[in-house]
Amino acid sequence: MATQDKSSIFADIDEGEVDQEDENVDRWRRNLRLWRETLAKQWRMLTDDLMVRLAMITIAFFMIVAVFAPFIAPRGPLTRQYEGDAGIIIADWVEPSFLSSESEYLLGTTAEGFDIFSQLVYGSRAALLVGLVAAVFTAGIGTLVGLTAGYYGGKIDDTLMRIVDFLYGMPLLPTVIILVALMGPSLWNILFAIIVLQWRSTARVIRSQALSLRERPFVKAAQVAGASDWHIISRHLAPNVLPLSFLYGAFAIAWAILAEAGVSFIGLGDPNTVSWGTMLQSSRAYSALDFGAWWWFIPPGICIGLVVISGFLIGRGYEEITNPELR
Amino acid sequence: MSKASFVVRRLLQLGVTFWAVGTVLFFLFRLMPGDPTAFVVSAQMTPEARQQVIESYGLNEPLYIQYVRFLENALTLNFGQSFHTNQPVREVIWTYLPNTLVLMLSAFVVAYILGIVLGVLTGWYRGSRFEKTTVVTALTARSLPTFYVGLIVLWLFGAGLGVIPMSGMGTAGQSYDSFWARIFTLDFLHHLVAPAAVLAFYYMGYPLLIMRSSMMEVLSQDFIDVCRAKGLSERAIMFKHAARNALLPIITAAAIALGYAVGGSVLIETVFGWPGLGREMVNAVLRRDFPVAQGTFMVLAATIIILNFIADLLYGYLDPRVTYD
Numbered sequence: 001m002a003t004q005d006k007s008s009i010f011a012d013i014d015e016g017e018v019d020q021e022d023e024n025v026d027r028w029r030r031n032l033r034l035w036r037e038t039l040a041k042q043w044r045m046l047t048d049d050l051m052v053r054l055a056m057i058t059i060a061f062f063m064i065v066a067v068f069a070p071f072i073a074p075r076g077p078l079t080r081q082y083e084g085d086a087g088i089i090i091a092d093w094v095e096p097s098f099l100s101s102e103s104e105y106l107l108g109t110t111a112e113g114f115d116i117f118s119q120l121v122y123g124s125r126a127a128l129l130v131g132l133v134a135a136v137f138t139a140g141i142g143t144l145v146g147l148t149a150g151y152y153g154g155k156i157d158d159t160l161m162r163i164v165d166f167l168y169g170m171p172l173l174p175t176v177i178i179l180v181a182l183m184g185p186s187l188w189n190i191l192f193a194i195i196v197l198q199w200r201s202t203a204r205v206i207r208s209q210a211l212s213l214r215e216r217p218f219v220k221a222a223q224v225a226g227a228s229d230w231h232i233i234s235r236h237l238a239p240n241v242l243p244l245s246f247l248y249g250a251f252a253i254a255w256a257i258l259a260e261a262g263v264s265f266i267g268l269g270d271p272n273t274v275s276w277g278t279m280l281q282s283s284r285a286y287s288a289l290d291f292g293a294w295w296w297f298i299p300p301g302i303c304i305g306l307v308v309i310s311g312f313l314i315g316r317g318y319e320e321i322t323n324p325e326l327r
Numbered sequence: 328m329s330k331a332s333f334v335v336r337r338l339l340q341l342g343v344t345f346w347a348v349g350t351v352l353f354f355l356f357r358l359m360p361g362d363p364t365a366f367v368v369s370a371q372m373t374p375e376a377r378q379q380v381i382e383s384y385g386l387n388e389p390l391y392i393q394y395v396r397f398l399e400n401a402l403t404l405n406f407g408q409s410f411h412t413n414q415p416v417r418e419v420i421w422t423y424l425p426n427t428l429v430l431m432l433s434a435f436v437v438a439y440i441l442g443i444v445l446g447v448l449t450g451w452y453r454g455s456r457f458e459k460t461t462v463v464t465a466l467t468a469r470s471l472p473t474f475y476v477g478l479i480v481l482w483l484f485g486a487g488l489g490v491i492p493m494s495g496m497g498t499a500g501q502s503y504d505s506f507w508a509r510i511f512t513l514d515f516l517h518h519l520v521a522p523a524a525v526l527a528f529y530y531m532g533y534p535l536l537i538m539r540s541s542m543m544e545v546l547s548q549d550f551i552d553v554c555r556a557k558g559l560s561e562r563a564i565m566f567k568h569a570a571r572n573a574l575l576p577i578i579t580a581a582a583i584a585l586g587y588a589v590g591g592s593v594l595i596e597t598v599f600g601w602p603g604l605g606r607e608m609v610n611a612v613l614r615r616d617f618p619v620a621q622g623t624f625m626v627l628a629a630t631i632i633i634l635n636f637i638a639d640l641l642y643g644y645l646d647p648r649v650t651y652d
Contacts (some may be wrong), residue, residue, distance in 0.1 A: 051463075165340060166347040169632040171590025174608055174624050181612045181620075182355060258472055262594050265474050266609050280475065284598075289482050290493075297482075301475035309470035316466070 031235065038239050042246070045321050052317035055310035062307055066124040073118035077274040080114065096295045107295050110279075111286035119274045120299050126275035127257050127307055130191055134256030137195045139249035142202020143241065147233050149203070150210025161207070167200040172255075173262055180268045187270040190263055194256050202248040209241050247318040254311030261304050276300035330643065341636050346398070348628045352621055353397045357390070406622035411614055416622035419607065424626060426496060427592050427603035431585065433519060434526035439581055442531040446538020446577075447570045453543060462539070465532035473529045477598035480521055491521045494600030522599040526588075533584055534577050541573035575645055579638040586634030590627045 046052055065072060096108040096116075107116035149160040179193035213219060214237070222232050263269060264277025265284075283289070283297040388396075400406065406416035445465075449458040485493045496518050545551070546569055554564045592605035600606075604623050611619035 162340075162343065166344055166351075168635060169344045169348050169628055171587065171624075171627045171631055173591050173593050174605070174627050177593065177609060177612055178355070178620065178624060181615075254470065261472050262474065265472075265594065266597060267613060280478065284478065289478060290486050292482070292486065294482065297478055301471065301478070304475065305467070305471045308472075309466055312466050312470055 034235070034239060038242060042243060042318075042321060046314070046317050049317045049320075051313050055313035055317075058306055058310040059314075062124045062128060062303075065121055066128045069121050069125055073115075073121040075115040075118045077119045077122035078114060078272075080112065107299060108293070110282060110296060111288075112282070116279075116296055116299070119279055120276070120303065122274045123276040123279060123300060123303065124307075126187060126260070126270075126273050126277075127304070130187065130194070130260040130275075131253040131257045131307065131311065133191055134194050134198060135249040135252040138198040138202055138252035138256075139245045141195070142199040142248060143206050143238070143245040145199065145203040146206025147210050147237050147241065150207040151214050151229065151233055151237060153211070153214075157207070160203070164200050164203050167197055170197055172197055172259060176259055176263055177266065177268060180263055185268045185270055187260075187273050187275070190260055190268075190270070191256075194259050198252055198255065202245065202252075205244055205248065206241050209244060210237055213237050213240055243318055243321050247315055250311050250315035250318055252311075254308040254315070257304060257308055257311070276304050333643065334640065337636060337639055341632060344632050345629070348632070349398055349401045349625065350394075352625065353394055356617060356621065357393075401625060404622065404626075406625070407618040409611075409619045410616045411611075411619070416618050419619055420604070420622055420626050423602060423604040423607045423623070426601065427589060427596070427605060430519065430522055430526070430596070430601055430603060431588050431592060434523045434530060435581070435585055435588065437523065437527040438530035439534050439577070441527070442534030443538050443570075443574070443577060445531070446535040447542055447565060447573070449535065450539040450542025450546065450573065451565050451569070458539075461535070465535045468528050469532040471529075472594070473525055474594040474598045476528065477522065477525045477595055480525055481598070484521065492518050496602055518601075522595050522601055526595055530584065530588065534581065537576055537580055538570075538573060541576050542569055545569050545573045578645060579642045582634050582638035582641060586631035589630045 047056070107120065109115055110119070145160055145164075149157040175197055176190065176193040179196070180189050183189040183193075219232060219236050222236055227235075260269075260275060261277035261280070264275050265281045267281055267285075269275060269278040269281060277300075279300040280297055283293070283300075288294075288296040404417045404420060408415055409419060412419075445461055449461050452458050481491070481493060484491045496515065551564060551569060554568050559568070589604075592603055593609055594605075595601065596603040596606035597609055604626060608620060608623040608627065611617075611623060
């Protein structure tokens with residue numbers, strides 16, 4: 001990004017205030033203070049934006065739903081509510097309670113006799129788990145690799161970037177599909193497959209940022225002063241690329257949830273957990289489309305859309321922090 | 328570094344990437360628990376046929392010889408035969424790849440024309456209500472999974488109104504002399520409209536958002552003020568001067584995005600029953616038809632790698648300021 005000078009909103013904290021402090025102050029406390037101030041400043045900038053605030057409320061809402069799912073959902077997501085004739089698969093569903101007065105299910109039941117509303121509530125768990133874990137690992141691995149490659153340069157940089165190039169040659173969804181098909185369909189395998197590919201973009205961007213940062217006077221000064229590589233990476237480089245890491249983390253929430261939904265929709269989802277993707281898959285498998293059972297396939301898609309757009313909006317809010325020209 | 332040596336170096340990298348993808352694919356399928364021959368021979372074969380297949384794949388030889396042979400074969404797209412239909416994988420690829428390309432290219436043309444025009448306008452009318460609505464719409468379009476939008480379109484227009492076919496690429500029972508004779512029929516177009524429109528709606532957001540920020544950057548440059556000082560009309564500045572300069576990042580982004588779109592064709596093809604490469608890959612994976620899965624995957628990856636390469640070359644060609652180092 002060409003806007004490094006403007007984006008370095010913490011340069012003042014980094015070089016000014018802290019260095020003037022008493023040298024005897026515990027290094028860890030100084031470090032912590034630096035990070036805390038950086039984060040607080042970014043938080044203020046981020047929450048200034050109305051759209052970002054709405055997005056955060058949405059994510060928070062789904063987080064609460066996910067945590068308290070057993071209390072919110074009236075029934076188990078994979079508990080059959082009734083047995084069909086002769087115990088075979090029930091190809092009959094109950095309409096939602098707002099359509100038929102006889103029904104006691106808020107959003108009706110699936111063709112297998114599962115309560116759709118409960119599935120929807122529990123589905124938020126899978127989505128948020130995938131989204132948040134993928135975000136942390138994508139941003140974490142990407143930042144670490146990017147900083148290492150950019151700071152050291154030379155052979156280390158070359159090797160790491162060839163790995164990134166290779167990952168860029170892999171199509172996301174087909175790769176996840178193959179990996180999951182080979183490793184077995186479980187939520188953790190899906191998550192693993194997503195993370196394996198996703199850190200590539202974070203690493204590439206952070207590296208180019210680190211390449212320009214390492215030439216700047218405050219890094220040179222630290223080197224001359226005899227600071228260790230790790231000290232420079234964690235204290236001087238990392239705080240400056242932090243907004244970018246968060247940015248890619250926020251986008252990773254969105255992409256990971258979309259990928260999980262896609263893989264589940266294809267039929268490679270975790271058979272033991274309910275996710276919004278598997279709900280869409282089973283609604284399609286039982287031809288809910290042709291029967292017009294819209295209460296089965298409309299709600300999960302809306303939930304996916306809401307969480308994903310929130311991730312994008314938070315990401316864009318962050319982009320405006322890192323690139324003030326967009327403001 | 329000169330331009331020629333840049334191209335040579337990128338070509339070498341291209342080769343290395345291909346090799347890496349092929350290698351990973353080879354070892355993935357062979358390091359799986361269980362009998363490795365299970366991936367190339369099906370249970371229904373007679374013992375003699377099985378032995379023949381095992382030998383023709385060199386599965387009775389050491390791993391490194393198998394590996395070399397796999398790479399040789401991969402170069403010529405020779406991934407063996409489908410377990411399911413006994414068709415050579417190469418033929419499977421040539422049957423399905425054009426279908427994917429037709430769908431993707433038509434969606435992309437629409438998406439990029441719309442996206443670029445809307446992007447120029449939103450960049451120009453920055454801060455207006457028009458800009459905010461368009462950007463939120465574009466973000467929403469990118470947030471809804473294509474397969475979900477596809478499901479809704481099928482439900483509303485297919486099952487509900489009955490104006491679009493529920494699945495496939497043409498009405499059953501019709502045959503055509505060639506691929507080209509087929510795609511220029513009204514029947515084909517009728518089947519193409521819904522999936523292409525859903526994809527275009529999804530892919531539109533990307534050029535739109537890039538174009539918008541690119542316009543903003545261009546508009547803050549001095550030459551725009553010069554244009555104004557010369558007394559040019561706003562429309563001339565917007566399209567002739569600003570948009571033309573802002574277009575640069577779009578072209579390379581489009582090449583890269585097209586590669587990933589072909590890779591991501593899996594979902595839309597599954598929803599609309601479009602007989603493309605992505606759906607074929609999914610079917611092969613679900614049927615555990617490993618030769619087809621490997622071959623189709625390799626082609627999807629190759630599309631991305633080659634288009635990334637083209638994007639790199641285009642970038643240097645279009646912007647003389649780019650230095651090769």
